[in-house]
Amino acid sequence: MTSLRSVHRILAALCAAVLLLLSAACGTSQAADGDLRKVTFMLWWAPDTNHIGVYTARHNGYYKDAGLDVDIVAVSQAGAEQAVNSGVADFALSTLTNVSTYATKGAQIKEVMQVQQKTSAIWCSLASNTAISSPRDFDGKTFATFGSSESDAVVRRMIQEDGGTGDFDKVTAGTSTFQALSSGRADFGGFYSTWEGVQAQLNGPELNCFTEPDYGVPGNADSIGIITSDRLIKEDPDLVKSFVQATQRGYEYAYEHSDEAADILVAEAPEANLDPTLVRESMKTIIEGQYWGDRQQIIDGTATLGAIDYDGTQEYFDFLAQSDAYEDANGTVVHTAPRSRDLATDEFLGES
CATH class of the missing domain: 3.40.190.10 (Periplasmic binding protein-like II)
Structure with a gap:
């Protein structure tokens, strides 16, 4: 990631x-x-x-x-x-x-x-986005990405493991994934639970997050x-x-x-x-x-x-x-x- x-x-x-x-x-x-x-x-x-x-x-x-x-x-x-x-x-x-x-x-x-x-990557949407309740709901949504094939592979596996097809749109995250989500440019993105996840808990915005091991991504990313x-x-x-x-x-x-x-x-x-x-x-x-x-x-x-x-x-x-x-x-x-x-x-x- x-x-x-x-x-x-x-x-x-x-x-x-x-x-x-x-x-x-x-x-x-x-x-x-x-x-x-x-x-x-x-x-x-x-x-x-x-x-x-x-x-x-x-x-x-x-x-x-x-x-x-x-x-x-x-x-x-x-x-x-x-x-x-x-x-x-x-x-x-x-x-x-x-x-x-x-x-x-x-x-x-x-x-x-x-x-x-162990993996600390989390894949999140804003908690206010009620259209997303699990990774399969990333299907057809827009991913705020920094452009790596690795991230695409991880997100696709999580969606498919959750029963979706693994099809999503992408937009460059820019300087802040938080900003991309809050502005509506993207629906979900990747963070680290040990840093951005803590930052969101302290200062917002509230996130709805999913971890890789729970959705079929093997090993230590x-x-x-x-x-x-x-x-x-x-x-x-x-x-x-x-x-x-x-x-x-x-x-x-x-x-x-x-x-x-x-x-x-x-x-x-x-x-x-x-x-x-x-x-x-x-x-x-x-x-x-x-x-x-x-x-x-x-x-x-x-x-x-x-x-x-x-x-x-x-x-x-x-x-x-x-x-x-x-x-x-x-x-x-x-x-x-x-x-x-x-x-x-x-x-x-x-x-x-």
Whole structure:
């Protein structure tokens, strides 16, 4: 699923252009003011709780402990995945699904830590739209989309699983799916329960939402985590290990100390003008839903935060391939699903 974009993302990308050029020039060379290694991490979109472990790791000194000076930069217009593939950024937030899509087109990138362990995508209409009471009612309606074949495949499967035909119209969501629905340009769209879903609960509008697992979409679609390039893994595995394990500590801290981590995110990303209540409630939703795994087991050290869900992601890749959602660099549909074990690795994680 393609996340809700905002005007902030576009503006932030422009503001980050100079930083990105400097990062490309400096690469991962030694910082001039000491022994810390300069590393660039790129956001996936505007700062939110999916990124919180990176901000926490930097604020708490985990990166410094690992010998790293991490520069967090706004997403480029080419996208975080392409920035990592081209070497403009060393690391970024993404999903294993996105890695599979870019790899099918020839990118050489890998997920090295999977934070989110289950799907948080929700497909919603306004509660005031009484014509929609279940996914089959999406038939013949207008979908506010960011244009991905993946989203089309998911919506179609949910409709068909609910007894509909899977036929719907589409309109570009623009900067806000909320706005597309409220203006009447679209009847339904996609959100994340851990962010936009919380936002709607706090501030409206009231939504009527449906989840993918309840309507026949298999596997883990939202395998959000940390990506890097195959090149960096090959050339400097120690750097990758240092960054991944420090980041892992950041997410573990956030999972155990959610309110403190929320306050860190708000303070460390002032340009996002985040609502502290929204950030805290988002973390509460993540914890209650155990989206990052069994929280108590992670705190106890009997489970590892960041482990790759190879089987769940492969199940989802197989579904996408069967739905003709993969294309190569030439735009030709690819019917063979990518292999999750070729596109992700657990080898750089630390033990909890």
